[in-house]
Amino acid sequence: MTDKKQNKPDIVDVARIARVSISTVSRSYNHPELVKPATRKKIERAVQKLGYIRNRAAQVMHGRRSGTIGLVVPTIDNAIFAELIQSFSDKLDQHGFTMLIASHGFDLDREYKMLRKLLEHRVDGLAVIGLEHSDPTYQLIEQQNIPTVAIWNYNKSSALSCIGVDNAEAGRLAARHLISLGHRKIGLVFPDPSGNDRAYDRLNGAVSEFRTAGIEIPENWRLEAPYSVREAKRASILLLEQGHRPTAILCGNDIIAQGVLYASNHLSLKVPDDLSIMGIGDFKGSAEVEPSLSTIRIPAKRIGLMAAELISDTIAGQHADITAMKLELRVMARHSTSRL
Amino acid sequence: MTDKKQNKPDIVDVARIARVSISTVSRSYNHPELVKPATRKKIERAVQKLGYIRNRAAQVMHGRRSGTIGLVVPTIDNAIFAELIQSFSDKLDQHGFTMLIASHGFDLDREYKMLRKLLEHRVDGLAVIGLEHSDPTYQLIEQQNIPTVAIWNYNKSSALSCIGVDNAEAGRLAARHLISLGHRKIGLVFPDPSGNDRAYDRLNGAVSEFRTAGIEIPENWRLEAPYSVREAKRASILLLEQGHRPTAILCGNDIIAQGVLYASNHLSLKVPDDLSIMGIGDFKGSAEVEPSLSTIRIPAKRIGLMAAELISDTIAGQHADITAMKLELRVMARHSTSRL
DNA sequence: CACAAAAATGAAAACATTTGCAAAACTATT
DNA sequence: AATAGTTTTGCAAATGTTTTCATTTTTGTG
Known part of the structure; x- marks a missing residue:
């Protein structure tokens, strides 16, 4: 508490405590194989002692990825989407991404605003629900050239990459x-x-x-x-x-x-x-x-999963652009219907 | 596309196009009353033309808020939490925050990891579900002194601020x-x-x-x-x-x-x-x-709403620390139970 | 029309990090 | 023990923004 500054510990603080330069600290995070094991230990101890946590913002400024994916949905509180969101988020997590989520309540103008908000945060990728969006929304997505996928609805002539079913x-x-x-x-x-x-x-x-x-x-x-x-x-x-x-x-x-x-x-x-x-x-x-x-x-889980996969891969530079992916529907004839 | 740089437009680019200094551009966003209407117009046009979107990361580096709140839940795909998350997110949005969400699948070790991830993103506030967390999690929260609230469970002697019901x-x-x-x-x-x-x-x-x-x-x-x-x-x-x-x-x-x-x-x-x-x-x-x-x-909506309110207010410096808030339960006697 | 006051703008430092390049410290070879 | 190579480390520039302070421009007043 009596630290020279009230604020969160710095990479500089870590360097000072570990008695190395900040470059070395940085490297021990980003290219650990380039720093001597003994030095790494020292740094690790300093990190522990200070409770240092890297500042993603500073990394982003260096052209590093933000490690976030934005998801814009009409609503979260909805059995369909909740399932989708869960599998989407799980898969993203596996790829090291964090999900920023915004819901607009089926209001396409609000959707646009939320999208902008997410872009301010420099999300590395973007997912939206469905293919019906306002013109500004489409322009914005076009302009930003951030990997974007439309989830849930499939349409072979979609302007956006899409993964979903043919409703x-x-x-x-x-x-x-x-x-x-x-x-x-x-x-x-x-x-x-x-x-x-x-x-x-x-x-x-x-x-x-x-x-x-x-x-x-x-x-x-x-x-x-x-x-x-x-x-x-x-x-x-x-x-x-x-x-x-x-x-x-x-x-x-x-x-x-x-x-x-x-x-x-x-x-x-x-x-x-x-x-x-x-x-x-x-x-x-x-x-x-x-x-x-x-x-x-409708295979909601699979849709979420594949969407996350597609975005992650696109960011990693695997696929140039899969444009549309249609998942199969299945008639589940159960007991609420019967022959007349 | 033939822009001098492939990357996203800068505040510098905006300044150049609008023929003003970057300070003025910055000001026209943050203190518009300090810049002449005519100049603001010029800047606006340049922003339009370039499709400029402010970089939150750079603002964060200046000690500005990130404008994000982290929420760590066991799972999203769950009627209870979905409702909670929705109202939480809506209220946050009203306060200008974006929600970063992470789910851990009832695994307290994963919860800790997700928490760290969120902290790397320098969330302005934090919400977790329940009061049972691993020791490292509690330490981490303690150490970071970021406004944090435990949602869902109320306990008057909780170490964390909490809003919820007495389960x-x-x-x-x-x-x-x-x-x-x-x-x-x-x-x-x-x-x-x-x-x-x-x-x-x-x-x-x-x-x-x-x-x-x-x-x-x-x-x-x-x-x-x-x-x-x-x-x-x-x-x-x-x-x-x-x-x-x-x-x-x-x-x-x-x-x-x-x-x-x-x-x-x-x-x-x-x-x-x-x-x-x-x-x-x-x-x-x-x-x-x-x-x-x-x-x-259990008033899930109200819990989410109040939690968001509490966090926002705490960040804005309104309340020092409300420590615990208990919401009322109500017995809903309907038709699935009857006198023996 | 000159001068002071007010309003608008700009220059530069600061924020926390990464990275290319150079320097220093080791290792191995003769 | 000197040299060449290799490994490890440090310096400094760069990233996109905000803000303080100084400077310029505008406005109002006598």
Whole structure:
């Protein structure tokens, strides 16, 4: 406490205590093989004694990497993203990176601001969710030429490198599953698609598949529900209480599907006998609900992992630029859907 | 691309283009009132043209704040923490901070390493989950004197500032609820308490409350389950299939409780008639499951929010040191428990 | 229109580190 | 024991910004 300065110990302090030059201290961190073992020991002891921790900021100024990757997500508090973020972060950690995270609540203007914030911190790489972003956002990313990958949505003609699934296909697959079970009276519960290309694509995929099969969804069977079990339950109760109701409901994601499931329970509708329910996502727990939820499996963990891998490798200069990577979807036919 | 240097534009570049000195550029960011509006315009244009983004690292070197707060969590992919992290991050953002996050998977040695990593980045503040940490971790935090708050667990004699709930009390409240409904044959499903003081305290609180009421839990009615609906379901099926089974099960958290609920459904046990199920946490969705889950409400959002507030204020020099803040628990008696 | 006061700007030092280059200290060889 | 080579270390410049202090420009007043 009576140290000559109140502040954190310096590389200079370490050098002084270890009785070597600061270059040697620096080297013992960055090129340990160039410094004599005995000297290294001395330095180590000094570091211990002082509780010295290197200052990344100073390193960054030297053109060194910051060792951080920025991730911009709509929200963290969401089963899908949480799983993704976890695997992304784990893989980054394995590569020695730390994750800076910013969430914008589905507001693309805020997304832009958060992106700038991350860039001020000189992140070495960047990941964003989906392919729908504001023009300034795209320009910014373009301009900075920092390795960037768009996660979650796949589109072969994307301007950004992307790793994810084809959400339109997810919608189609889900629709086809219901069609194949003989359903023709179908309700839709989806999130608001604005600023959310995942939801938009799924909805479009589903609707077009139904149309192809000659099925039109009446307006009053199309519901919008936020990402929330509660709201989805509330909204779908209204739908299901109508005298004339669908035989199946296709949901924009598993959370909504759970809401619909509980709504059915609440109204004493037997699932799947009275009503088939189809989700999209296959979140943790979807296989465990009773009845287990039929859904489209999106490999969130794998997406996060591969995205982290791609960014790390790009930074390390391995790949020039993989532009698009599509992961496979799988129909998980479980017990919330049945033949009509 | 043909710029004199490949690298990112500098404050120097901006100054050159705007035909002012770098001091003026710097000032126009940090003390705009000191620079003439016309000059500010010029600088702004130059910034636009170059796509200049300030380098936080260089600012940090000047003793400026990094504008980052480090958060170390056991895991992100977990309903409780996701909600907490979200509100924490939102509030931090309001205060202009960015969140650096690291997860250690309930491994206290890894926690220490992640903490060091964050400190290399010179975070302005630090948050950790719970009060159980390795000695080196405590020393490190002590030594660095960076505003630090332990989130989630409250303990009045904590060495760290903490904001959270009394998890032992949560356990007691949950137990008392079941006792008050007349249950005496009770099963326990809790996570592994090692390196997880939240679980440990809850378990202890519950067990001691039962003991006070003269209720002993037989060894084969005490289950350990990880934080996973699936595993909890699987484990509790084994418990519930036994001929002699409890009339109520107290779960270490709502995820486990959901697993038990599904297990009951699976075995066609009526909840709450055949079996009462009590959770702890009151996660999103717990009120929506059918039957809705009786549980102890832990105000995760509020905890995250207050923690962020506390850290921000401490950094800004408002409070010297609030040492401990206990948030209130609430018994949410819903439909998964009933009088025996 | 001159002068003082106020406002705006610029020069240079400081921050903590890395690294190219040079010097010093060893080792091995004759 | 001197020389050449090798290993180890130190010096000093460079990185991008902020800030103090000094200087220049502008404004207001008599």
